[in-house]
Amino acid sequence: MATPVTLPELGESVTEGTVTRWLKQIGDTVAVDEPLLEVSTDKVDTEIPSPVAGVLLEISAAEDETVEVGAVLATIGEEGESTGDAAPAEEAPAEEAPAEEAPAEEASAEEAPAEDSAAPSEEAPEEPAGEASTPEGDETTPAVAAEQDGGAPAGSDDAAPADDAPQGEATPVTLPELGESVTEGTVTRWLKQIGDEVAVDEPLLEVSTDKVDTEIPSPVAGTLLEISAAEDETVAVGGQLALIGAAGGAAPSKDSAPEAEAEQAPEPEAAPEPEQAPEPEPEPKQEQQQAPAEPKQAPQAEKPAPAAAEAPAAAPSAVKPDGRQYVTPIVRKLAEREGVSLDDVEGTGVGGRIRKQDILDAAAKARAAAEAPAAAPAAAASGPDVSGLAGTVKKANRIRQLTAIKTKESLQVAAQLTQVHEVDLTRVAALRQKHKAAFLDREGVKLTFLPFIAKATVEALKAHPNVNASYDEESKEITYHAAINLGIAVDTERGLLSIVVHDAGDLSLAGLAQRIDDLASRARSGDIKPNELSGGTFTITNIGSFGGLFDTPILVQPQAAMLATGAVVKKPVVVTDADGNESIAIRSMAYLPMTYDHRLVDGADTGRFLTTVKKRLEEGAFEAELS
Incomplete structure (x- = not known):
């Protein structure tokens, strides 16, 4: 099975992910937990393994396609098994029963409106969507006839409404649920315009929420008749975004539905036609998608209907009718971060679509070209390209918007203040200098502060x-965490990420160094896992990497504190020897600012904590862990 x-x-x-690369192809044999494909989300790139052993029978999501959590990506089965064999066999009995009851059903005034998907031939002038293109006695196009016939007892009542827009009605496109706590979304860009032909599941628009950017696909095939929500408009979950209807129709086509229903009931002559439908049944979707196109030619020959109808069925093109390049939201964000113009990138994906790797390759070439003439600006090139921003106005990208929301929420939720201590790292600096070469050889990572x-x-x-605690304001309870899950802020090309070293209390100095290096490297390469970015109970942010002396960090909720590490600098300080004699010496000094939540940690608590950290570092008793 x-x-x-x-x-x-x-x-x-x-809530969603984009297929970046298939590692297996249809017909390949796979083992349990063997990687099938790579998926990219707004937080992590990961591989999806096979849940069972077998043969890859079907790929349901193409490369560069965005799918929601829970959506089918592929089908695994036994060799020789076909995913399509079982479906027609199961549907056949269900279709035979309505066929036998066709005369009774068509004679009923109640059944005709329920089965109404087209107007009879007398309504051809009012319904130019194509109902009159197939005469009642014409059996040369049974699929179209079955769709047009109000009885449709041969099974079209099950298939047509699911995949095609009803001939006399418009199907609303609504904002789906995009997460447990997401109640609304903002339309960021329409990918289709009124009058455009769309296929089932073809992206119509892009929507942004406080958690995710995603594309909304068309639930049916047809023509975009109406755009109900303009760009930058916010819509509640369930709110209408657009209307999809029959080709050549219009939004008011809903009003013609009652007329079609009223005149459909007394049409018993169409009863023999549905018997033709079982013959083409194994390929219902192909015929249904083409059905709106074929009728268009008779009443509206002046419109290039056939060309428009073929567009959705063809492989997705990277260039849209308006000449703009189509890319997924993830690729577009990456291009913005890398400063890459999409017009200058040649896509290698399906239909010439630009993929994530295309952007990374273009960015690498641009950096190489910039570094060739002058090596001096290399340090500035490590961050995002901001050279062309002066005098411009740009909408904040999603990461910046989320940073603005979360940091503001943190400041509004917690009573935050910062305490700063200065620490003498001279002994640690000497130990590091003494052991860094051997440590690198033995552990495989650099020994930093x-x-x-x-x-x-x-x-x-x-x-x-x-x-190492959290405060719940609603229950007025403090949770003292049993495990120490140490968060470390890491600067990456995608933005600032906080990796989490789980159970850090069980690790030695070398273990911490290896774990931090591993997580930081995978965060920068995009191979980090979601659970390695969550669950922190205390965070360290290294502001000294860019020469910062001290800062006032904003807490990661619901953590009680965050420690910053300033740059280690040599400067003259007053030192006291064992006999109490004071002198001025050059020492390696650094500031340790710590922001804490005054709701559960007092200033005295913070002072005691930082004093413990300071004493441990100034003692420099790490020799045993470095030998």
Whole structure:
């Protein structure tokens, strides 16, 4: 029996993913947990494994296609099994029963409106969508006849409404549920315009929410008759976005439905025609998608109907009718971050579509070209390209919008203030200098100041569990976490991410160094997993990497505190020896600012915590862990 492969949950706020690459093709044999494809989300790039062993029978989501969590990506079954064989066999008995009852059903005034999908031939002038193109006695196009016939007892009542817009009606396109807490979305861009032909599941528009950017597909095939929500308009979940109807129709076509229903009932002559439908039944969707196109030629020969009808059936083109290049939201965001013009990129995806790798390749070429003439600006090139921003106005990208929302919410929720201590890292600097070469050879990672600070912080959190805590304002309860899950802020091309070292209290200094390096590397390459970006109980942010002395970090909710590490600089300070004698010496000094939530941590608590960290670092007793 065939087994569907669906898009699993990839994080608390991830509701969709884009297929970036298929690692297996139809007919390939796969083992349990063998990677089938790669998927990209707004937080992580990951591989989707096969849930069972078997043969890849069908690929349901093409490369560069965006699918929702839970959607079918592929089908795995036994060799020689076909995903399409079982469906027609199961549908056939259901279709025979209505065929036998056709005379009774067509004689009923109640049944005719329910089955109404087209007007009779007398209504041809009012319904130019194509109802009159197939005469009642014409059996040369049974699929079209079955669709047009009000009785449709041969099964078209099941297939046509699901995949095609009803001939006399318009199908509303509504904003679907995009997450548990998402109640509305903002239309960011329409990909189709009024009058455009659309296929089933073809993207109509892009919508942005506070958690995700996504495309809304068409539920049926037909023509875009009406756009109900303009760009930048906010719509509630369930709100109408557009209307899809029969080709050549218009939004008012809804009004003609009652007339069609009223005149449909007394048409018993059409009863023999539905018997022709079972013959083409194995291919219902293809005929239904073409049905609106064929009738258009008779009453509206002046319109290039056939060409328009073929467009949705063909492979998706990278160039839309208005000449603009079509790309997925993920690719567009990446292009913005990399400063790459989509007009200068040649797509290698299906139909010439631009893929994520195309943007990365273009960005790499641009960086190489910029570094060739002058190496001096290389440091500035490490961040996003901002050279052309002066004098312009741009809409904030989604990451910036989310950063604005979350940081503002954090400041509004918690009573935050910052305390700063200065620490002498001279002994740590000497240890690092002494052991860094051997440490690199033995552990495979560089020995920086961060693992020393992380180790001292973890030990301090064990001694001060009130800082490794969270406060619930609704229940007025404080949770003192048993595990120490240490968050580390990492600057990546995608933006600022907070990796999480779970159970950091169980790791040695070398273990912390390896774990931080591994997570940071995978965060920058996009191979990080969702659970490695969540669940932190305390966070460290290294502001010293760009020479920052101290800062006032904003808390990651619901954590109680965040420690910043300033740049280590040499400067003259007053030191006191064992005998109490004071002198001025050059020492390696750094600031340790810590923001804390005053709702559950007091200034004295913060002072005690930072003093513990400071003493541990100034003692520099890490020799045993470095040998």
